Each structure stands twice: as C-alpha cells, then as structure tokens.
Amino acid sequence: MTTPLSLHVGAKLPPVELDPVSRIDLIKYAGASGDYNPIHTIDDEALKLGLPGIIAHGMWTMGNVSKLFSPFYEEGFIKDYSVRFKGMVMLDDVITLRAELLDRQDNLLHFNVTATNQAEKTVIEGKVVFELIS
Numbered sequence: 001m002t003t004p005l006s007l008h009v010g011a012k013l014p015p016v017e018l019d020p021v022s023r024i025d026l027i028k029y030a031g032a033s034g035d036y037n038p039i040h041t042i043d044d045e046a047l048k049l050g051l052p053g054i055i056a057h058g059m060w061t062m063g064n065v066s067k068l069f070s071p072f073y074e075e076g077f078i079k080d081y082s083v084r085f086k087g088m089v090m091l092d093d094v095i096t097l098r099a100e101l102l103d104r105q106d107n108l109l110h111f112n113v114t115a116t117n118q119a120e121k122t123v124i125e126g127k128v129v130f131e132l133i134s
Contacts, residue, residue, distance in 0.1 A: 004072050004109055004132055013099040013111075016067050020092045021056050029060045056089035061124055065113050068099045069130060076132040079108070083126030087117070094118040099128065107132040 026040050035057055038045035046054045062083050069078055089095060095115050103110040108129055115124040 004075050004130060007101050007104075007109065009101055009103060011101045013068050013101075016064075016097040018064055018067075018095045018097070020094050021089055023054070023091060026054065026056055026060065026091075029057055033057065033059065035059070051088070053090055056093075058085045058124075061085075061089050061095065061115055062126075064095065065097050065115055065124065065126070065128070068097050068113065069128070072130065076107075076109075076130050078128055079131040080129040081126070083113070083124045085123070086125055087121050087123040089115075089117065089123050093123075095123065102127075107134060 030036050040057050097115050099111045099113045102112055108131055111128045113126050113128050114122055116122050
C-alpha cells in the first residue's frame with residue numbers, strides 16, 4: 001500500500017474515478033452547500049443562459065478532488081488547496097481525479113492535482129499541500 005511517507009517526487013497517487021455525474025448528486029450538493037443557482041439543477045434555466053445543459057457546481061468537483069487523499073487521513077491532512085476551473089462538468093460526465101507529488105519539504109507534501117472528464121479534457125487543475133502528522 002502506498003503511504004505518504006513512502007512517496008518520492010514524481011510519484012502519482014492512485015487515480016480516483018467518480019461515478020457518472022447525476023442530477024441527484026447536484027440536487028444534494030445544492031442543498032448541502034446552499035448554492036441553488038438553477039443552472040445546476042434546472043435544464044431550461046441552463047439552456048436560457050446558453051449552456052448546453054445543467055452543469056455541476058465547480059465546488060462539487062473541487063470537493064471531490066479531496067478523495068485522492070482520503071486513504072491518508074490517519075497520516076496527515078490537507079493543509080492548503082487551490083484550483084483553477086478549466087472546463088464545465090456536465091450530467092453523465094465521468095470525472096477522473098489525479099495527483100502527482102511535486103515536492104517534499106519536511107512534513108509538507110506538495111501535489112499537482114487534476115480532474116479530467118471521459119474525453120480527457122481537464123476541468124480542474126490545482127495544488128494541494130498535504131501535511132504529515134509528526
């Protein structure tokens with residue numbers, strides 16, 4: 001099993017493939033987050049604004065990136081996290097999350113993270129700093 005302590009620069013965490021994005025995922029996220037913008041849940045509203053259909057909340061996708069680090073929460077935590085939104089996530093998209101270790105500084109691990117759809121289009125890219133518990 002891969003552990004943060006055993007990682008070397010250039011190492012990649014096992015990718016995480018999410019289930020296809022469903023309408024219920026977005027409705028649940030709207031309720032949990034308080035973001036009821038209708039472009040995330042109502043087809044007609046999204047179409048009125050020129051979108052091809054409802055789109056996932058950017059923060060829904062961003063939040064899912066943390067699943068890459070779930071296996072390591074007994075060894076540390078995400079200390080810092082930043083992303084750029086690069087593309088829209090649509091219903092039925094299959095998102096794959098990836099992380100690569102860029103640098104180690106004592107107990108701080110610096111990762112590049114990405115989320116791509118089934119067409120390999122990047123929808124999120126960013127950085128995560130994972131702090132190991134001493």
